[in-house]
Amino acid sequence: MEAIAGELARLRAEREELDSRIRLLESQLDATPPASALPAGEGDVGTAGARGGTAACPIRRGNGFTPTDMIHRYSRHLLLPDFGVEGQRKLSQSSILVVGAGGLGSPVALYLAACGVGCLGIVDGDDVELNNLHRQIIHKEAYVGQSKVKSAADACREINSSIKVVEHRHTLKPFNALEIVTKYDIVVDATDNLPTRYMISDCCVLLNKPLISGAALGLEGQLTVYHHNGSPCYRCLFPNPPPVAACQRCSDSGVLGVVPGVIGCLQALEAIKVATDVGEPLSGRMLLFDALSARIRIVKIRGSSSVCMVCGENSVFTQEEFQKFDYETFTQSPMSDKSAPSLDLLPESARVTCKDYKRLIDNGESHILLDVRPTHHFQIASVSQSLNIPLSVLEEKLHMLEISLKETMDASTLNKLPSIYVICRRGNDSQIAVQLLREKGFLSAKDIIGGLQSWAQDVDPDFPVY
Secondary structure, three states: OHHHHHHHHHHHHHHHHHHHHHHHHHHHHHHOOOOOOOOOOOOOOOOOOOOOOOOOOOOOOOOOOOHHHHHHHOHHHHOOOOOHHHHHHHHHOOEEEEEOOOOOHHHHHHHHHHHOOOEEEEEOOOEOOHHHOOOOOOOOHHHOOOEHHHHHHHHHHHHOOOOEEEEEOOOOOHHHHHHHHOOOOEEEEOOOOHHHHHHHHHHHHHHOOOEEEEEEEEOEEEEEEEOOOOOOOHHHHOOOOOOHHHOOOHHHHOEOOHHHHHHHHHHHHHHHHHHHOOOOOOEOEEEEEEOOOOEEEEEEOOOOOOOOOOOOOOOOOOHHHHHHOOHHHHHOOOOOHHHOOOOOOOOHHHEEOHHHHHHHHHOOOOEEEEEOOOHHHHOOOOOOOEEEOOHHHOHHHHHHHHHHHHHHHHHOOOOOOOEEEEEOOOOOHHHHHHHHHHHOOOOOEEEEOOHHHHHHHHOOOOOOOO
């Protein structure tokens, strides 16, 4: 009986403590005046500069939600002993910027909105495309062709109209990054290119903001928290950018839709942990995810580098230098895959346009069309009567080309070697292939400028672009 009485006393004490915490939360909600809704859209960059909000981005309690409503909405959070009222309060007073509204940014933004972050900023300069939808789950078909930020912000407001969502409908660049990032407590890097990763990290160091950084490509992903609790910045780990050939994007190599979803969910979790001081963030550690084997590994990474040019002890990297720094030149890669540079390796005499090649077909000229894309690309779509020998194995399989040339010449009424026209996806690999072929004696080889993308644009609008 004494044990039962003791247990009852303990439970009553816990209930009284919980009731007290709920009353505290109610009083805090009542004491917070409703904020006027700021207009969202281009130029709306007001955000919270410190947890608790500022006049630029006040924490909104709009649409008639009462304190009782808010407790009911977040009741499953409040029931968690390790999170509870205090964790929810801190989250509701925090401001988080999500850079990128794509595969990673979609789950990040949705979960931060649903969980009740006080102010959610979303920055992205792109529009929604049909090939985004398999992984960028925040967007709907109806938004194809519209701003990603508008689409993402509307989705977040539909989930939780009590939070403030700020739209930044432009690409984050050195000239505007400081102004935007300075108004948020935490930054989530949900981008997919190297120069932007360096830029966001440098900006967060200069403004002393924690950075939740994730990446997903193919069937793998990774995640860490930079510049927080002694953890390194991105430059500490990678003072020099990797070779261009090692920097792939999902637009080149592909990505299984659920993989950025997994990493994005984990980024949202880390952002919430940092915002609320709950748990142990991935500071000084990196999570590695392998989708095929369903394995997650966490490895320790080295601490901040004392000689880092941005966060090191003797760093002289200033905000003025940051705004002038050319990240694309530094990494030798573009911030947008839409501005990916085209190679220029061949003289004009070794190249033809897609329209020129179409006229050649229409005239019935005997020739070989060599497609040097990887085999799995060739299986997606190809031009009729093309021969597929991937660039990676072209040199060792030249005999296949020789056989095809002989067969074509035998079938032709003309007693001359047929010309070779080389095509790829975008017109870069085909130039490399033509260089190789000419060096090996195939002097009639010519590049088709712009590859299959130009073919779809200039010749056959029904040809699938991927």
